[in-house]
Amino acid sequence: MPTVIMQRTVTRAFALIAAVAIVVGCASTRMDAANDAQLRAETAAAMRASFKARGQAGIDRLDQDEAQRLCSDYFNKPLPADVASRIEKSNLAAIKWPADGNYVGDWKNGEKIAQSGQGKQYSDDPKSPNGGNCYACHQLAPHEISYGTIGPSLYQFGKRHGYTDDMRKYAFGKVYNTEGYTACSNMPRFGAHDILTEQQIKDVVALLMDPKSPVNQ
């Protein structure tokens, strides 16, 4: 066989193999997707059958919004940039900013909110105020040594980032709806999900941003 023809044959063979690989690949991806959809449906049904409403925690808490659904799917794999930006855009747009344009409340109340893990559990009294439980995951004021490390340290947050209007607004928005800034963050959406009131969020912002707050000493 002349060399040119042989090369062409080899090239064609490779092209054929590549084409077959693509078809097989696509078919298996489609099958994976179908299997995954079925597994997802079965899991959702199993979840429904596995929980009962109790206290303030209704079964509707198993209904996922778009961010929860996408963040579950991508929990253990890299989050595609377009998915992240879709989540961030819609959540940022839904933030209800304070009508008075003031983001900072009382850091002393903020400290109490940061300490309290009360709220939204079926074992909690829905009539008592919710907490933010910030210390569960973040270092804040240095006197509190019992802090968690799931989130970054916020010690000297204001001092480090500057006591600017932009930073105060950012802190408010971040506590109100973290998904507006970091898609699939581990942090709850305290404002968007009615965990904390607008005033409570302002108080937490004060804990972070008031130069007199123990966080900034």
Added chain:
Amino acid sequence: MTMKRTRAFGAALAFASACAVSLSAMAQASDAAAEIEKYRQALADGNPAELWEARGEAMWHEARGPNKVSFDKCDLGLGAGVVNGAYAQLPRYFADAGQVMDLETRLIHCMTKLQGVSVADAHKTLFGGPGQRSDIEALVAYVTSQSQGVVMNVSLADPAMKKMYAMGEKIFFFRGGPHDFACATCHGEEGKRIRLQDLPDLTHKSGAQKAYTTWPAYRVSQGELRTMQWRLNDCFRQQRFPDLVFGSPASIALTTYLAYNANGAAYAGPALKR
């Protein structure tokens, strides 16, 4: 036992008073962690779980229920009455029930099907509390103690087990509720803690092994022996989910996911925890 417990309570008191001393600076955080570790070690040589194990063992051999049958007729997967090493292979698919069962579900199954106990009675006191002893907790303590040192060996060969594992994994990463929490929020990264409590990373083998092989456990803060079903139930409460039903498909799926991930490690429960 009594002396051991006295020592344990002494250590607990010492720890409590150490906490009461006001600590001035952040540098104390590592000292506090070291103190907690000392406290854990002091408690480790006297585990009140033994009381639950002893009660469970007596119950195991006792003729119970309307049918007056003992658990010696109960098959945990290795044959009727075989307890040694049984927990290290659970959950598993049970053909006689046509479903995957964890230890707790299987015990309830034996109570209702073998001993003739009504379903309602079998579910009466699933978790113990002040003045309320749970038979299930005692039985679980006994059965699990008989797998101490046995290497975890949960099989996914049965398709029902494979499906349970896959569902368990999905549930582990399921974010929901007002706080957007999934199991993985707290248990998906290594070296994290909530407040001062270390969190096992259950997505990696070593973390899953260390955590799973030390449940059930006697919880010092509650004065109770707690089962895996309790552990999952209370995690979901803190996740702000509704109430996880005892023995529900989701609970068994998650247990299957965790137990299989712990394969290869020697079982070490019932352990003792804060």
